[in-house]
Amino acid sequence: MSITLSDKIYTIEDYMKLDDGNRYELIGGKLIMAPRPSYKHQRTAGKIYTRFENFLEKNPIGEAVQEVDVHLGIEVIAPDVLFIAKDRLDIVGELYIQAAPDLVVEIISPSTASIDRKKKSKLYFIHGVKEYWMVDPDQRLVEVLIAGEKEWRWAGVFDQEDVLTTDLLPGLEISLSEVF
Template structure:
């Protein structure tokens, strides 16, 4: 009797669709740049240094603010947000979850909408961030969605109102105060500087230091 060997899928040989979310999680690892959308695996392009600098700057500010005020959790990409209305497992660049929603946290993903999602737009991700993700986050009930576009030098912030996103901020300059993270604000123009502001300077302006 001939034994047929079926190789186990690896990161280089993803399982064939349709793929369940559990199968996706079993296949993917922390280095996998991919998202799950209704049974399909969507691969993402590598990000630029400038993109990563903005993500790290925003992430550091948000994380320090949240830890200082003990008001929830902050996670970066590779930590997914599983949404059910339009089935998807997305990896926003940054997510924030309030203390009262801690039951949505699992060991590897958020089961349901985060309270804030932040996407730093790249040329490759722009149509997805402004299109599919916009509608998925809106339908799932993510209260605040930040879109940071370095190429356009534009910050867009959407807030849910009557189950639909309304623009709370749009522009390259001006102060944006979050309605989800109490006391968290940034100046939009910080994000377009060739050299981003020192984090300690921002913390002093927030009177955390």
């Protein structure tokens, strides 16, 4: 379960000083602590990340990374997997990503579903993420949202019978039967 630590309004400076070994995100000035991901969560994220990495080794059109801080204005989040196109790699800083990645993958768990589906979705859209995948390992579903002019466009929900593709990584095919 995610825990909001207090009513105090935190800043990025406060966030950057944290060094207690816990996992936090900073959303709306609230410091949110999340437990370590479950085995299923990590396994699912790892399988998706591995498919990105294998593809990018043969097609060097950008970089994928897992669980790194992303600073979006005054917010700090840590997507499970993200992709940044080659021509935007200047947003990669020494300690964190300094702007919105091109594609974000969040593994949905019961303790984070509300935040992932509502708060993070809104943040990702406002700050310019082009595509957002919400992966539910319990339901074995992936919901894909693509940035439209004024809001997310729903691209569909995909299950283990489907193969995921994205225009952001032309030629990438992720068989969801291999992920789930």
